[in-house]
Structures are given as C-alpha cells and as structure tokens.
Amino acid sequence: MKNKYVDFISDEHFLDCVANLHKAYLKAKNNITKKNFYTNKVDTIKLTFDAKFNDIDEESLIQAEILRQIDKSINNSIGTFHEQILGGIKGFEIGNLSGYDIKAKDNTLFADIKNKHNTMNSSSAEALFQKLSKYADENKKAKCYWVQVLAKSSFCELWKGEINGKEYSHSRVYKISGDQFYALLSGKENALFQLYKNLPIAVADYLNSIEKTKSNAENSALDEIKKETKTSKRTILDQITFENYSYYLGFDKL
Incomplete structure (x- = not known):
C-alpha cells in the first residue's frame, strides 16, 4: 500500500517522530516557571534597552524572553527529529x-x-x-x-x-x-522536499488523532513575577532585577 506522506519511511514511523517532537514542545512550554526562567541570570540591562528602544511594555517583553528560552530548547529537539526520521x-x-x-x-x-x-x-x-x-x-x-x-x-x-x-x-x-x-x-533525490511538503499534513493528522486535553499551566514565570510585584510595588523589570541581583552593591534598595 502506498505511503500517505513520504516514500522512504513508513507513515507510522513519520507520525511517531511528529509525536515525539510534540511532546518536546509541550514539555518546553510547560516548563518555564520563575525558577527555570532565572536559571541563567536574566540580563535586565539589555531588557531595559529592549523595552525603551523598541517601545515594548514590560509584560510583553518578559513574555517574549520566555518564548526565546522555549525556542532555544526546541531547536535541540528539531535536530533529534531529523535523527529519528533518518533512523527509520x-x-x-x-x-x-x-x-x-x-x-x-x-x-x-x-x-x-x-x-x-x-x-x-x-x-x-x-x-x-x-x-x-x-x-x-x-x-x-x-x-x-x-x-x-x-x-x-x-x-x-x-x-x-x-x-x-x-x-x-x-x-x-x-x-x-x-x-x-x-x-x-x-x-530519493527529493527526500527532504517530500518531508517539507508533507509535514503539515502529518502534523494535522497527528493533532486530530490525539485527545484534546487541557495542558498544564504554560509559562507560569510571568504570573509568578507579577504576583510578587503586587506586594513589593516594584515594576516587573525591577522585580526581576531584585530577585536576580539583590546581592549586588546597592541593588537591595530596589
């Protein structure tokens, strides 16, 4: 029987690879707590420039930084996806x-x-x-x-x-x-092109096949930080700076 997606690996293997990558996306999105966000020190001086020079409000700025961390994690998983496809x-x-x-x-x-x-x-x-x-x-x-x-x-x-x-x-x-x-x-000379053209079809089929369950709270970091600002009366950037650098000279005064 002719494969639906590509002619060099089975449809079942293709969908398994898509499923594995989907799990990696969910894990990355559900994993950015405040603790995770602070794992690598946040460069709040750069974020200050970003906010002022790009005219972005602090909340949108932090959400974008969280998405950047997610994207960095996902890039590693994309390499694994290619390995799994080729290994089939x-x-x-x-x-x-x-x-x-x-x-x-x-x-x-x-x-x-x-x-x-x-x-x-x-x-x-x-x-x-x-x-x-x-x-x-x-x-x-x-x-x-x-x-x-x-x-x-x-x-x-x-x-x-x-x-x-x-x-x-x-x-x-x-x-x-x-x-x-x-x-x-x-x-197959056009194997990677086959993958590219049929990936949206395979992803749609996979998403339609899984039970739509409510995932864990995504990206709780921003909500956790905003909760702290309600009692500290700091701005979001000041709160992040204080929580990352309060041991620096003068920073405990924020």
Whole structure:
C-alpha cells in the first residue's frame, strides 16, 4: 500500500517522530516557571534597552524572553527529529547516545547531524573531525559525515582544511548538506522536499488523532513575577532585577 506522506519511511514511523517532537514542545512550554526562567541570570540591562528602544511594555517583553528560552530548547529537539526520521530508513539506525547520530547497520556509514551550519565553534569542529576520523579508521569501508541540515548551499564534499591552526583531512570524512544526506540515505533525490511538503499534513493528522486535553499551566514565570510585584510595588523589570541581583552593591534598595 502506498505511503500517505513520504516514500522512504513508513507513515507510522513519520507520525511517531511528529509525536515525539510534540511532546518536546509541550514539555518546553510547560516548563518555564520563575525558577527555570532565572536559571541563567536574566540580563535586565539589555531588557531595559529592549523595552525603551523598541517601545515594548514590560509584560510583553518578559513574555517574549520566555518564548526565546522555549525556542532555544526546541531547536535541540528539531535536530533529534531529523535523527529519528533518518533512523527509520531501511538499513540505518539512530545512535542513542553512542557517539554518532546515525549509522548504517552494516557499519558503512556514520554521521553526526547538526540542524544548522553555524552551531559549532572551532574546538567543537576539531573534536567532531577527530571523532569521525576515528570511526573511519576503525571501519575501513565506512564513509563518515558531518551533516548540516540547514546549510548555506547544497553539497557533499570531503571535509578538509585548517581547524585551530592544524591541517585536517581524511579520505572518507565528508561534510554534506541536509538535502543531499536525505537523498543519500533514502535513494530519493527529493527526500527532504517530500518531508517539507508533507509535514503539515502529518502534523494535522497527528493533532486530530490525539485527545484534546487541557495542558498544564504554560509559562507560569510571568504570573509568578507579577504576583510578587503586587506586594513589593516594584515594576516587573525591577522585580526581576531584585530577585536576580539583590546581592549586588546597592541593588537591595530596589
């Protein structure tokens, strides 16, 4: 029977991957309490500039900052989504924290997947090259790939050049764009395009299939902070600054 969504993985696997990402979204949205929001110190000096120069009220500003934190968490989950999709292609599997993200079951391919081309500094790039070279050396028939799902162009080429002042090259270590890696594993030139075009259909089918239950209170951080301002009589920004930096000289006077 013909697949509904794409022709390189089953509909069931596709929907499982969508379900896993949906859970990640719900977890991220339900996880921003005041305590979580303050985990990394809030830059209230920057937020002051943002409020004044962009003419944004404090409440909208904090809500936008909370959404930025959610987005940062979700970006990591998007990479996992691609790993899970690709791991459903016949002959391949995901790494499950074993050092690689995707490998061929016959050990002829190993890959590390990054969602965006600019997510690594030079030290991370050097460590990744060394890791892929090790896989290639240990598996003489293997080709090893640094995959950039969202790359600046479409390519598949040997990864060689200078990293941290050292020359690196290996005859079986490559860097490859997302479209070409999807094509390589699936044997379908337009595999990533298929995914893109059918993703809205799969997501709609998934959402229609699940029971609509009321989720936990989302983003309680702002409500918690506003509750504190009612007794402290501080502005929202002053309250956040006080709760983050009251131990700084003079800040206890807020």
